[in-house]
Amino acid sequence: MSEDKTLTSAQRDNLRAVAAMIIPASSEYKVPGADDAAVQADIIATLGRDTALVSAALDHLARLAGKPLSELDAERREVVAKEFRASGGAPAATLTRVVLQCYYRDDRVLRSLGLELRPPFPQGYVLEQGDWSLLDLVKKRAPTLRRAD
Amino acid sequence: MNEPVDVLIIGAGASGAAVAWSLADTKMHILCLEQGDWMNSSKYPSTGRDWEAKFYGDWSTSPNIRGRPEDYPINDDNSPIKVVNFNGVGGSTVMYTAHWPRLHPSDFKVKTLDGVADDWPVDYDALTPFFEENDRMMGVSGLSGDPLSPLTHPPMPPQPLGLSGPLIGKAMNKLGWHWWPSDTTVATMDYEGRGRCINLGHCTPACAQGAKASTDITYWPHAIRAGVELKTHCRVREITTNEDGMATGVIYYDKDGVEQFQGAEVVIIACNGVGTPRLLLNSASGRFPNGLANSSGLVGRNLMFHPYAQIYGFVKEPTDSNRAPPTCLWSKEFYDTDLSRGFVRGYGIQFGRGAGPVFEAVASEQKGILPWGADHHRVFRKLNGHRLAVSAICEDLPEEHNRVTLDPVRKDSHGIPAPKIDYTISENSRKMMNHGLARGREILETAGATDICSNNPIPWGGWHLLGTARMGTDPERSVVNEWGRSHDVKNLFIVDGSVFVTSGGVNPTSTIQAIALYIADQMKQRLANLFD
Numbered sequence: 256m257s258e259d260k261t262l263t264s265a266q267r268d269n270l271r272a273v274a275a276m277i278i279p280a281s282s283e284y285k286v287p288g289a290d291d292a293a294v295q296a297d298i299i300a301t302l303g304r305d306t307a308l309v310s311a312a313l314d315h316l317a318r319l320a321g322k323p324l325s326e327l328d329a330e331r332r333e334v335v336a337k338e339f340r341a342s343g344g345a346p347a348a349t350l351t352r353v354v355l356q357c358y359y360r361d362d363r364v365l366r367s368l369g370l371e372l373r374p375p376f377p378q379g380y381v382l383e384q385g386d387w388s389l390l391d392l393v394k395k396r397a398p399t400l401r402r403a404d
Numbered sequence: 405m406n407e408p409v410d411v412l413i414i415g416a417g418a419s420g421a422a423v424a425w426s427l428a429d430t431k432m433h434i435l436c437l438e439q440g441d442w443m444n445s446s447k448y449p450s451t452g453r454d455w456e457a458k459f460y461g462d463w464s465t466s467p468n469i470r471g472r473p474e475d476y477p478i479n480d481d482n483s484p485i486k487v488v489n490f491n492g493v494g495g496s497t498v499m500y501t502a503h504w505p506r507l508h509p510s511d512f513k514v515k516t517l518d519g520v521a522d523d524w525p526v527d528y529d530a531l532t533p534f535f536e537e538n539d540r541m542m543g544v545s546g547l548s549g550d551p552l553s554p555l556t557h558p559p560m561p562p563q564p565l566g567l568s569g570p571l572i573g574k575a576m577n578k579l580g581w582h583w584w585p586s587d588t589t590v591a592t593m594d595y596e597g598r599g600r601c602i603n604l605g606h607c608t609p610a611c612a613q614g615a616k617a618s619t620d621i622t623y624w625p626h627a628i629r630a631g632v633e634l635k636t637h638c639r640v641r642e643i644t645t646n647e648d649g650m651a652t653g654v655i656y657y658d659k660d661g662v663e664q665f666q667g668a669e670v671v672i673i674a675c676n677g678v679g680t681p682r683l684l685l686n687s688a689s690g691r692f693p694n695g696l697a698n699s700s701g702l703v704g705r706n707l708m709f710h711p712y713a714q715i716y717g718f719v720k721e722p723t724d725s726n727r728a729p730p731t732c733l734w735s736k737e738f739y740d741t742d743l744s745r746g747f748v749r750g751y752g753i754q755f756g757r758g759a760g761p762v763f764e765a766v767a768s769e770q771k772g773i774l775p776w777g778a779d780h781h782r783v784f785r786k787l788n789g790h791r792l793a794v795s796a797i798c799e800d801l802p803e804e805h806n807r808v809t810l811d812p813v814r815k816d817s818h819g820i821p822a823p824k825i826d827y828t829i830s831e832n833s834r835k836m837m838n839h840g841l842a843r844g845r846e847i848l849e850t851a852g853a854t855d856i857c858s859n860n861p862i863p864w865g866g867w868h869l870l871g872t873a874r875m876g877t878d879p880e881r882s883v884v885n886e887w888g889r890s891h892d893v894k895n896l897f898i899v900d901g902s903v904f905v906t907s908g909g910v911n912p913t914s915t916i917q918a919i920a921l922y923i924a925d926q927m928k929q930r931l932a933n934l935f936d
Contacts, residue, residue: 284785356766368788374451375450394551396551396552402509403527
């Protein structure tokens, strides 16, 4: 499969459904699920080199489900998801990873986690010095550097 | 037709840069050919919101995953530890953690002390001035006076302990075990044109601030100002020789893919412990049917990684997460041989401060501690920003069956045969790794960590590529002599990690560069009779 192959409509439907199983929306934490339209759009737009493996994972998922994942009842979906994770290998791991990497850079999610909505550079972060007196105990150790002579 | 040069260096990474800079004061015509390009720090991952995702693709540590045009494929299917590296001006110093220990004096005398492997033909004392010079050139931060490490004089103060350091320090103090702030090549103050560290956190895949030393911003500007010429996008295919068995130059492909010949009086290889044997084996000819400089049959053999046994867990207190350089402390508590542990030699420990949210989510999901479904959010908040890691960096002893050969099928984008790795973890290393994991668990549990997981070994942990063209005084048992010159080809030198006789239990780049400077110094002292 080529890198620029895009996902079919059926594959996108299953991607959305499995993403919701990985990370459902939460009113408690005030975050969307990974099936959220913006997260899904980010996934599709940035699949790039992962397209082939994600496509393979979705094909595997479709075979296990036998019909669109969203049409399965909850219990059957869980069984399929469990089998998908157990037998999906690198494609399943890649699919899960692309869902997670797009979800955990979404503004709403980062805000909920108390993280800043920016790249590390150029602002960076402040790092406190910490308690250097903890090292006093080690400084009292006698120097022991093994030598051959 | 390229004008012949006095000295041709192959590879612009850690050792190539150091040797180029050192030799520059001879005023010889020095040319370095580098298969990659100059780096552009404005494109480094930490400049974008997708900084973590890039680690899984274009900025992966694995050349096989990264697959940039500058990279060459490596068949490491037959190795539990996968090779990681970077190709470009600066080499793998562009993409490393900047952890900066040195080999210990005892590491050069393992046969004498412990009856295993071989002693080096050089000792720590001979390298001491070059360690010091290299620390100044690379710009090292740290705290002098570690009672269990060689004495160093870092020109900059150590990194702050942050949130994670005291958690580790308290646990180590409770256990009565040694710990100390790491020497690192992260600038903690403005240094030689480099900005001080601003805690971008994502140090390994290149530092956008330029606080982390990589040779493209340390040695190379000095070397080029001193007259060294550096050509990028030039991939060397083979070293050529004449009827006298001397190197005459190299055949390489230029940036347009055109085959070129570059003549040279002296050829220096600085391609790392995989790239160097690959080049020597690809330079086989009628005169050297088993590969160049390979009369000993040891080119490519004795490959040493450092098997990393990593264990990590999650504490209640917040850790530094991705808001600090990833490593800050080391321990040498288990560095020296204690046969009661069931293995010979030992390991260093490096501590990890934490990870960013994407890395945490991906790693924890893969380990099965971050669930799918409704409980995902609660568990993620318990894990994210609470990770502490302990990694035992185990001394791998040389074994001839661990080796680099040429892959019969795979080739790089220029059609040059790719390297193939055959490697197994020895019983001694395995015992050492298990010991490290057990001690790591004690440390983490003492720090109050739960949800403890391990990677034994870290699979994509083949950073340190050592031993495949070892140095020695006996031409039948080594590839280069005690000052880096090939026993077989009198104008061919090797200056990278290939020449290591043993690996020690620490990250090797400081020692690799000290050896490169030492070899350059030896060459300068012998210019009048360099080929005798």
